[in-house]
Amino acid sequence: MSLPALVLDWYRASARDLPWRRPETTPWGVMVSEFMLQQTPVARVEPVWTAWMDRWPVPSALAAAPRADVLRAWGKLGYPRRALRLHEAAAEIARAHGDVVPSDVNALEALPGIGSYTARAIAAFGYGRRCPVVDTNVRRVVARAVHGRGDAGPARTTADLADVDALLPGDDASAAVISAGLMELGAVVCIARGPRCSACPVRSVCAWQAAGRPEYSGPRKPVQAFAGTDRQVRGRLLDVLRDAPGPVERAALDAAWSDAAQRDRCLHSLLVDGLAEQHDDGRFALPA
DNA sequence: AACTCGTGGCG
DNA sequence: TCGCCAAGAGT
Structure with missing residues (x-):
């Protein structure tokens, strides 16, 4: 059997039951x-x-909510600007698309927070369309199973899309399921560290397996530092605002990070990003 | 094209 | 312990 057919059968039989x-x-x-x-x-x-x-x-329901509610509901998922972009995208869908999420990739990509991956994922998984979906999992699966390399290396958007497109059958329904299956395979079997090849449904056709699973030698994507970065400080500051029932004094934010210069810079960037606002009395809060 | 943007779990 | 990683997007 071909790789797509194996992925299709495996996904139908053993995909995780995720709510979405x-x-x-x-x-x-x-x-x-x-x-x-x-x-x-x-x-x-x-x-x-x-x-x-x-x-x-x-x-439209999300669009009608205050940003403070949206940010609190986002909780500690991280990268809270995503919540604001989702909020903005929802408003645009309500305003310009009749409260219906677009199924067209170009229309989707025009919305805030939606790039190439997310647009294609919505078209494929939301609408069952044949639309190549390329994320980090799929790139790793293709690098191994198709190209026989241990890992994917830097993204090459056009070539990556073409690789996946070549794997998908013509009809929408099965192509969409295979797209989900490729991601699932990369998420639970063909994982970055310690791939579970003995449990892999495509082992018999895997080019990496056939090549003796050579180790990846190309460039690694640099791991981002976190401790002491602005990202950590912003997270601390936003955590204070999220947990507070209402506006907080500057002193409450001062307690969240000792380096005053860095703290002020991060607070300013949160204001610029629309993740926080300062009231007339000088206190700070999540945006209305 | 490289850099920024949160958070937490795991080997 | 701590480096590595997790369904990216925007600039």
Whole structure:
């Protein structure tokens, strides 16, 4: 059997039962899940997604909510600008698309927070369309199973898309399932560290396996530092604002980080990003 | 094209 | 312990 056929059968038989994969999930639900899953593990997203969909089941519902509510509901998923972009995208869908998530990749990519991956994921998983989806999992699976390399290396957008496109059959339904299957395979079997090849459904056709699983030798993507960075400081500051029932004095933020210069710079950047605001009395809060 | 943007779990 | 990693996007 071919690689796509093996992936298809395996996915149908043993895909994880994730809430956003259930048949009753709307394209909006898929869109919300894709925003939350950007750079964020499934286990952390699940409970937040469920609460989010109960509260804001359609784009216009989210659009009507204050940003402070949106940021609190986002919780500690990380990269809170995603929450603001989702909020903005929802407003645009309500305003310009009749409260219906677009199914067209170009229309999707025009929305804030939606890039090449997310647009294609919504088209494929939300609408069942044949649309190559390339994320870090898929790139790793293709690098190994198709090209026989231990890992993917730097992204090459056009070539990566063409690789995946070549794997998909012509019909929408099975192509969409295979797209989900490629991601699932990369997420639970063909993982970055310690791939579980003995449990792999495509082992018999895997080029990496056939080549003796040579170690990856190309350039590694640099791991980002975190301790002491602005990212950590912003996280600390936002944590104070999220946990407070209302506006806080500057002193409450001062306690969150000792380096005053860095703290002020980060607070300013949060204001610029629309993740915080300063009231007339000088106190700080999440944006209205 | 390189850099920034959170958070936490795991080997 | 701590480096590595997790369904990217925007600039």
